[in-house]
Amino acid sequence: MAQFELTTYGAxxxxxxxxxxxxxxxGIFMQALEVADSLEEKSASEQFALINTFVKKIFPDLTDAxxxxxxxxxxMNTFKQLLAKxxxxxxxxxxxxxxx
Numbered sequence: 001m002a003q004f005e006l007t008t009y010g011a012x013x014x015x016x017x018x019x020x021x022x023x024x025x026x027g028i029f030m031q032a033l034e035v036a037d038s039l040e041e042k043s044a045s046e047q048f049a050l051i052n053t054f055v056k057k058i059f060p061d062l063t064d065a066x067x068x069x070x071x072x073x074x075x076m077n078t079f080k081q082l083l084a085k086x087x088x089x090x091x092x093x094x095x096x097x098x099x100x
Contacts, residue, residue, distance in 0.1 A: 004058050006078055008069040016069060019059040024082065028057045033086050051079045058082065 002020035010016050035050055042050070055078050056062050067075070 004078055004081060006055065006059060006062065006070055006074055008066045009071065010069070017066060019062055019066075021058060024058060024085070028054065029082075029086060031057075032082050036083050036086060051075065054079055054082060 003022045004024070005018070005020040007018045008016045032054055035054070039047055039050070052064075052067060052075075055067065055075055056064075058078065
């Protein structure tokens with residue numbers, strides 16, 4: 001089981017694609033730290049747009065169409081996992097989407 005995973009589903013909840021990785025590039029990680037500091041100041045739609053951006057950066061082959069077919073909880077958990085990893089290194093920071 002990879003550290004980061006995301007599955008996309010079809011109309012009948014069949015698995016379409018499965019994305020996984022154990023690696024997050026340093027640049028993505030640094031960008032996530034910067035974003036985490038300002039998430040609370042952003043509207044909900046801005047927060048979700050940022051989440052989309054980072055989930056697609058974690059899984060470079062993930063397209064917008066793929067992301068539309070992912071489970072909302074899986075997407076949120078992937079992003080929270082990234083921020084939790086950042087928080088563990090950055091002294092336990094918290095943010096608007098609940099990473100601790």
